[in-house]
Ligand SMILES: Nc1ncnc2c1ncn2[C@@H]1O[C@H](COP(=O)(O)OP(=O)(O)OP(=O)(O)O)[C@@H](O)[C@H]1O
């Protein structure tokens with residue numbers, strides 16, 4: 668479903684070159700729930716940015732269902748963005764919009780009809796368990812609830828794959844496990860899930876595939892892996 672091929676990303680700035688990803692080759696199959704782990708600065712968010720096309724790779728590419736996403740433009744790029752749901756490290760919620768409006772907005776901008784919006788927003792809020800917070804603004808939500816809203820927004824276009832960048836980074840232990848069981852539930856419903864994290868306990872508890880990256884290189888890939896760094 669997703670293939671990273673010889674993926675290299677070098678950032679160039681005033682202080683010189685930073686190799687964020689170095690010749691990454693990975694395949695992720697439909698239906699997997701996989702963790703990509705690595706220390707701070709290992710290159711996890713860079714992988715996300717390449718998937719969302721915020722950044723282009725310096726070398727290599729990413730095939731999503733055999734299409735190189737780095738070559739997409741215009742309508743095809745927008746369509747791809749709806750098929751890959753992203754939960755960002757810092758949520759990226761719209762702070763002047765309520766829970767409901769945050770979700771409606773992303774559907775309105777792609778021209779979904781009102782009837783479908785109402786039905787789908789209700790459904791995703793139920794899935795993530797914040798249906799009793801529809802009128803709250805982001806600043807009126809707890810950390811766990813904000814994370815759930817970010818997941819709901821990633822889910823709203825029924826993506827084939829969800830990539831979540833450090834989804835438990837700002838949460839306490841209880842909320843972390845709640846959010847992870849939500850991802851398990853979404854995975855059982857048929858969505859491929861990629862979790863990018865440095866949360867050792869969470870990854871060990873999942874007992875699923877673990878890919879380890881260190882200084883931009885894949886250094887481990889275990890089917891029922893554990894966090895080895
Ligand atoms: N826009 C940029 N310009 C220059 N260097 C960058 C840029 N973005 C990231 N980097 C560098 O690339 C490397 C990888 O960064 P990235 O954000 O992918 O790490 P990460 O694994 O997500 O870390 P964290 O766990 O702290 O979120 C780091 O050394 C970082 O300083």
Ligand SMILES: [Mg+2]
Nearest residue numbers: 711712756832
């Ligand atoms: Mg990061």
